[in-house]
Amino acid sequence: MAGSGNNHLRENTDDTLLRVENLVVEFPSGRRNKVHAVSDISFDIMEGETLGIVGESGCGKSTTAKAIIQLPKPTAGKVEYQGTNLTELDKEGMRQQRPSIQMIYQDPISSLNPRRTVFNIVNEGTRVWSTEHGAAQEQKVDEMIEAVGLDPREAKTRRPHEYSGGQCQRISVARALVLDPKVIICDEPVSSLDVSVQARILNMLQDMKEEYKLTLLFISHDLSVVKNVSDRVAVMYLGKICEIGDGDLIYEKPTHPYTRLLLAAIPDPKNKHKDITDILEGELPSPLNPPSGCRFRTRCPRATEKCAAEEPEFRQIGNDDHWVACHFPHIEGDDLGPNDEISWPPDPQK
Amino acid sequence: MSHETETPSTLLKLDDYRVGFRTERGLAKAVDGVSYELNSGKTLAIVGESGSGKTVLNRGIMGLLGSNINESGSVKFQGEELVNTNRQKFWGKKMAMIFQDPMTSLNPVMKVGKQVSEPLRLHQGMSRKEARHRTVELFTLVGIPEPSQRFDEYPHQLSGGMRQRVMISIALAIEPDLLIADEPTTSLDVTVQKYILDLLVEVQKESNMAMTIITHDLGVARGRADEILVMYGGRVMEHAPAETLFNEMAHPYTSALLSSIPKLDDPKHTRLTPIEGFPPDIVDGPDGCKFAARCQYAQENCLSELPDTTVKGDHSYACFYPIGTDEGAKAFASNAERGHTAAGLKIRAKEEVI
Numbered sequence: 001m002a003g004s005g006n007n008h009l010r011e012n013t014d015d016t017l018l019r020v021e022n023l024v025v026e027f028p029s030g031r032r033n034k035v036h037a038v039s040d041i042s043f044d045i046m047e048g049e050t051l052g053i054v055g056e057s058g059c060g061k062s063t064t065a066k067a068i069i070q071l072p073k074p075t076a077g078k079v080e081y082q083g084t085n086l087t088e089l090d091k092e093g094m095r096q097q098r099p100s101i102q103m104i105y106q107d108p109i110s111s112l113n114p115r116r117t118v119f120n121i122v123n124e125g126t127r128v129w130s131t132e133h134g135a136a137q138e139q140k141v142d143e144m145i146e147a148v149g150l151d152p153r154e155a156k157t158r159r160p161h162e163y164s165g166g167q168c169q170r171i172s173v174a175r176a177l178v179l180d181p182k183v184i185i186c187d188e189p190v191s192s193l194d195v196s197v198q199a200r201i202l203n204m205l206q207d208m209k210e211e212y213k214l215t216l217l218f219i220s221h222d223l224s225v226v227k228n229v230s231d232r233v234a235v236m237y238l239g240k241i242c243e244i245g246d247g248d249l250i251y252e253k254p255t256h257p258y259t260r261l262l263l264a265a266i267p268d269p270k271n272k273h274k275d276i277t278d279i280l281e282g283e284l285p286s287p288l289n290p291p292s293g294c295r296f297r298t299r300c301p302r303a304t305e306k307c308a309a310e311e312p313e314f315r316q317i318g319n320d321d322h323w324v325a326c327h328f329p330h331i332e333g334d335d336l337g338p339n340d341e342i343s344w345p346p347d348p349q350k
Numbered sequence: 351m352s353h354e355t356e357t358p359s360t361l362l363k364l365d366d367y368r369v370g371f372r373t374e375r376g377l378a379k380a381v382d383g384v385s386y387e388l389n390s391g392k393t394l395a396i397v398g399e400s401g402s403g404k405t406v407l408n409r410g411i412m413g414l415l416g417s418n419i420n421e422s423g424s425v426k427f428q429g430e431e432l433v434n435t436n437r438q439k440f441w442g443k444k445m446a447m448i449f450q451d452p453m454t455s456l457n458p459v460m461k462v463g464k465q466v467s468e469p470l471r472l473h474q475g476m477s478r479k480e481a482r483h484r485t486v487e488l489f490t491l492v493g494i495p496e497p498s499q500r501f502d503e504y505p506h507q508l509s510g511g512m513r514q515r516v517m518i519s520i521a522l523a524i525e526p527d528l529l530i531a532d533e534p535t536t537s538l539d540v541t542v543q544k545y546i547l548d549l550l551v552e553v554q555k556e557s558n559m560a561m562t563i564i565t566h567d568l569g570v571a572r573g574r575a576d577e578i579l580v581m582y583g584g585r586v587m588e589h590a591p592a593e594t595l596f597n598e599m600a601h602p603y604t605s606a607l608l609s610s611i612p613k614l615d616d617p618k619h620t621r622l623t624p625i626e627g628f629p630p631d632i633v634d635g636p637d638g639c640k641f642a643a644r645c646q647y648a649q650e651n652c653l654s655e656l657p658d659t660t661v662k663g664d665h666s667y668a669c670f671y672p673i674g675t676d677e678g679a680k681a682f683a684s685n686a687e688r689g690h691t692a693a694g695l696k697i698r699a700k701e702e703v704i
Contacts (some may be wrong), residue, residue, distance in 0.1 A: 056539035057510070164628075194399040194566065199610040199624035206619065221539060228612035228620060247618045265544040267569035268614060280541045283495065283509065 005313040006042045008244055008323035016080075017215050018068070018183060019044040023077035025060070025067050035287050037063040039239040039295075040077070045183075045232075050209070050216040052230030052247065054223055054262075058284055060239040061219045065185045068217070069101055070094055081183070099129050102176035106188035108168035109160060118155040118163070118171055119145070125179045141178060147211075148174045148204065166197035173204065177212060185217045190225060202229060223266055227251050232321070235259045238295040239287060244314075245322035255317055255329035258296045294327065302328045361528055361560045362388040362411070367423035367433070369403075369410045375633045377420060380406040382584035382632075382640075384423075385659075390527065391558040393551065395571035395592070397607070398581035401629050404564045407581070408530045412447055413437030428527070442473050446526040450533040452513035456505040462516045463501030466523055473524050488519040492549060511542035518550065525557055532564045547574055568608055572596060577664075580604050583630045583640030590665040598665065600672035603641045626695055639669070647671045647681045648691040 012019060025038040038060040045051045053061045067074040070086055079086040086097060105111040112121055123141045130137045142152035148170040150163075160168055169189060176184055186205070190198040202225065209216060220226045226233055227247055234244040235256065243256040254260045254273070264276035278301040285291055285298055293311050297303040306327050314323045317331060369381040381403045388394050398404045409415050411425055413436065425432040427440065449455040457465055466488060467481035476484065482501065489497030492515040505513055514534065521529055531550060535543035551574050554561045565571055571578050572592055579589045580603065588601040599605050609623045627644035630636055636643065642652040652670055659668045671681035685691045 056541065195607065196399060196610045196625035199612075199622035202612070203622055203624060206621070223540065224612040224614050227614060227618060228616065228622070230618060251614060261541060263614075265540040266614060267540075267544065267547070267567065267573065269569070269573045271614060280545075283512075 004040070004240065004311060004325040007316070008314040009042055009044050010046075012044075012080075015046045016044050017047045017049075017082060018217070019078070019080040020064075020068065021078040021080070023064065023067055023079065024075045025063050025072075026075045029288060033288050036239055036290050037287060038067065038074070039290070041236075041239070041241045043234055043241065043244060045215055045217065047182075047215055048213060049232065050218055050230045052226035052233045053217065053219045053236055054221065054226045054233060055236035056221060056262075056284070058238075058287065059236040060287075061236050062187050064236075065103065065187050065217065065219055068185060069098070069103060099125065099179040100181050101183045101185065102179060102181040103185045103187065104169070104172045104176055104189045107192055108165050108172055112160040112168055112171060114160055116159065118150070118158055118160065119152070121160070121171060122155070122175045122178055125175065129179055144174045144178045145171075147177075147208075150174070164197075166193055166201060169193065169201050170204070173201075173208065177208060180212070181214070183215045183217065185219070187219045188221070189218075191220060191222065198225070205229065223251075223263065224268070235262065238285065238290055240295050240325070242296060242326065243322075243324045245317075246320065249317075249320055249322045253317075253322075253332070255322070255324045255331055256296075256326050257300050257302050257328075257330065260330060294325075304328070359389045359391075360387055361390045361428060363424075363426040364411075365424040365426075367407070367410070367425055368421070369406055369415065370420040372418055372420065373633060378633045379635065380584055380632060381410060384581075384584075384586050386579060386586065386589060388528070388560050388562065390560050391555075392577065393554060393561045393563065393575045395563045395565060395575035395578045396581060397565055397568055397571050397578055399566060399607075399629065401632075402581040403584035403632075404581050405532055406584075408447070408532060408562060408564055412441070412445060412530065414447075442469050442524050442526065444526060445528040445530065446521040446524070448514075448517050448521045448529070448531040448534050450536055452510060452517050452537070453505075455517060456513060458505055460504075461502050462505055462508065462513075463503075466516065466520050469520065469523050484523070485519070488523060489515075491522070491553070492516075492519045493545065494519075511538055511546070514538060514542075514546060515549075518546070522553055522557075526559060528560045528562070529554065530562045530564070533566070534563065535570065536566075543570075550574075568611065580607070583635065584632060585640055586659070586666075586668065587641065588665075588667040588669075590667075594665050598674065600660075600665070600667040600674060601669050602645045602647045602671075602673060602678075605673055606644070606646075643693045644695065645693070646685065646691060646695070646697060647673075647678060648685070648693050648695070649681050650692045653692055 006021065021042045022040050023038055024040055027035040027037060029035050043051065053064065055061050068079050074087060081097060081101065086094060119141060122145055126137050126141060145152040145155050150167060150170055190201050193201060208214060218226065218229050230247045232245060233247040233250050234241050237258050243250060243259045250259065254263050260273065260276050261278060261280045263273040281299050291298050293309055294307040297307040312325045312327045314325045316323055365385050367381060367384045370377040370379050384407055396404045410421065421433050423433060463485050467485045470476045470481040470484055485501060486497045489500060494500050494512060494515050535546050538546065547570065563575060575592050578592050578595045580587045580601065582603050587603045588595065606625045610625055612622060625644050630640050638653045638655050639657050642648040649671065657668045657670045659666050671678040686697050690696050
């Protein structure tokens with residue numbers, strides 16, 4: 001597989017906290033087939049940065065998150081955390097790293113054990129890892145429960161079902177933070193919450209990030225939410241990153257045809273991309289047998305024969321932190337779009 | 351009853367409609383006095399958070415709530431009173447509903463084609479062959495590729511977007527006069543959501559049916575609905591034509607709901623303004639305005655008296671201190687001065703004006 005290159009990776013410095021290179025995750029399906037869930041993606045996150053991953057269901061964003069914490073181990077590629085390659089660690093080595101990379105899951109209620117008290121849920125990690133014991137350890141748990149806005153006395157006796165969805169998500173945050181992690185991976189943390197609660201959780205994550213100097217990997221299908229929380233944004237489609245860079249730049253001037261279509265679909269009358277009239281034809285191709293070349297070509301209004309033959313490499317837009325993997329991106333004043341070849345896209349009827 | 355003349359196009363008319371569930375603690379007032387009218391060919395969006403009563407209201411209209419409820423007030427559909435009657439004769443032909451979750455609302459052990467053609471044979475007396483032909487037509491209309499092959503597939507063989515399209519084709523099969531879509535796109539991706547919503551609006555315009563879209567997303571409501579009705583705690587907070595609602599927003603709840611959503615225009619890391627507090631208890635709720643405990647404008651009388659609905663043309667709202675009026679500005683100023691509202695809620699530094 002040619003891959004889209006690693007041009008977009010920044011220099012590996014001491015500030016690089018997490019560096020994912022050529023990550024591939026495949027699952028066996030049936031006797032001979034493979035699901036190509038994540039195919040050769042690379043990205044890096046600097047300390048204190050928030051990277052947002054956005055994409056539709058089935059694009060591999062959750063698989064990417066899980067591959068970082070080695071659940072399961074990726075098929076190929078490197079996951080470097082502070083210079084240590086997590087994929088090469090043995091069981092005990094990885095166990096030592098786990099406290100510093102924590103995860104918050106999508107469904108706040110089913111990700112908490114219903115039979116344990118909230119205090120015990122938050123305490124579980126410290127019971128295993130804490131160097132302090134007894135009262136000091138309990139005090140830390142109480143402080144964390146209080147920091148996320150819950151009553152530590154109630155938490156001693158109550159169980160998750162006695163809390164609302166928003167409060168359960170706070171418990172998840174407390175459980176993750178109590179181990180003093182450096183990286184928090186948030187997999188759709190607010191998608192099952194009401195908008196008013198969502199705003200509170202997002203604000204809280206932001207506060208926690210500043211207070212505990214966290215680095216976030218934030219996964220969501222909601223583009224407005226990702227825009228709000230992220231410094232950099234990566235757009236994924238069918239196991240590939242198609243555009244990555246500064247959040248404001250990508251939202252202001254999307255260059256990949258898929259990013260443009262995604263932004264145009266946001267139901268907001270003030271959406272400045274709503275004039276984009278191209279429509280996303282057809283269905284998501286099966287990850288069992290992804291298209292050759294550019295994965296988006298079967299649905300792309302700009303696709304040509306080149307897109308089928310050659311996989312696009314990441315290229316920089318101007319001198320900005322804005323990278324796109326496309327042969328014919330939408331760049332102002334730079335008409336790279338195909339003019340006469342555009343009749344190529346295959347007939348969707350066939 | 352009111353003496354208003356009902357125009358022939360009034361399809362659905364609710365007057366002080368209430369639904370209560372009997373619970374051990376008492377009556378849970380899920381819908382607490384809702385009135386509105388819906389004409390043929392119009393789209394109404396009902397917007398609210400979970401627990402605001404929007405789904406119960408519409409299930410109540412459809413008569414899908416079972417027997418453990420107390421219904422009162424009036425719901426007139428094509429001039430016929432529905433409350434406390436069996437509404438089964440209306441299902442399918444007159445009114446149909448699309449449910450939120452396409453995974454659980456289709457029968458997993460029945461081919462999707464059969465699920466669509468069954469009502470056609472039942473209600474319209476079509477033969478097996480005719481029904482199959484019509485189903486394939488409907489599948490084409492809602493944008494299902496290879497419709498005649500899909501006919502013989504089971505729900506698990508289809509993606510979420512496809513399943514929702516099957517649901518829509520079931521609802522459209524008999525061309526109902528009223529279509530209620532309960533969060534039709536909540537579980538779908540944005541690009542699919544756009545397609546489904548555009549499709550619904552297109553079909554609705556063509557067949558001149560009335561449609562109610564239930565949603566928690568003001569963005570979905572705007573741009574597609576003719577009118578928007580904002581619900582909170584089982585009551586109507588504000589009801590207006592879509593653009594009026596956004597331009598002349600009067601109710602503090604509508605404003606709070608809108609300002610809690612992250613906007614695409616805002617730069618990254620813009621601080622959001624959530625709604626503080628919790629939704630009211632519907633069994634033993636507050637005496638006054640349901641939103642008073644969380645409202646930045648709340649005064650003493652908001653806690654004890656229920657505000658009447660103010661009607662200004664086609665814009666109506668239930669608030670003592672609406673935004674954009676002198677009373678509203680004064681109420682907010684006095685709360686800002688004392689640093690908290692009558693309900694004891696702390697006031698944010700600056701007023702949110704939209």
